[in-house]
Amino acid sequence: METVSPNIFVTDIKQTIDFYKQLGFNVVATVPEQGDIVWAMMTCGNVTFMFQTFDSLGNDLPVISRQNGGSLLLYIQTTEIRKFFDQIKDNVNVVKGLEKTFYGATEFSIEDNNGYLLTFAEDEK
Numbered sequence: 001m002e003t004v005s006p007n008i009f010v011t012d013i014k015q016t017i018d019f020y021k022q023l024g025f026n027v028v029a030t031v032p033e034q035g036d037i038v039w040a041m042m043t044c045g046n047v048t049f050m051f052q053t054f055d056s057l058g059n060d061l062p063v064i065s066r067q068n069g070g071s072l073l074l075y076i077q078t079t080e081i082r083k084f085f086d087q088i089k090d091n092v093n094v095v096k097g098l099e100k101t102f103y104g105a106t107e108f109s110i111e112d113n114n115g116y117l118l119t120f121a122e123d124e125k
Contacts, residue, residue, distance in 0.1 A: 005041075007050040009057070010114045011068055013037050016051050019113040022091055024084075025049070047076055069115025081106050081122035 010016045017027060017040055025042040032038075038056035042049050054066050078084060085098050085108050095117065096109040107121040 003048070005048040005050055006074065007052055008114070008116065009054050009064060009066075010051050011054060012113075013040060013051055013053050015113055016040075017042065019092075020044075020049065020051075023088060023118075045078075049074075073109075073117045073119055075119050075121060078120050078122055081108070081120060081124070084120065 014037065017037075020042050021027075023044065025044040025047075027040055028043050029041040030037045030039065039050065039052045042051070057064065057066075082098065088110070089097075093111040094108065095111050096107075096119075098106060098108045100106050104123060105121045106124050107119055109117055109119040112118055
């Protein structure tokens with residue numbers, strides 16, 4: 001195994017793309033390429049997320065919940081965490097501010113526009 005790229009199901013993909021652009025992500029692919037997008041791949045550095053609309057699932061994969069949010073936390077390693085926090089803190093829902101953890105990482109957590117929790121972390125020297 002080499003990588004994992006979560007495919008996150010969302011209600012409003014345009015709003016999701018706009019939200020993740022605020023975090024520094026860029027769209028690298030969409031389906032379709034023009035028109036009403038139902039799937040998008042976004043990257044920032046070595047982090048890749050895929051987003052797909054609930055509607056595009058149809059009746060496939062009934063085990064997937066058809067609601068936003070849930071018991072999922074995406075843990076993202078980053079650099080210059082304090083600078084990044086200062087850049088986005090006024091435009092996102094900060095759930096937990098910057099703090100040094102007992103295991104030595106500096107972290108903060110936000111909620112994305114779909115109710116998913118993102119925790120950003122840096123092992124500061």
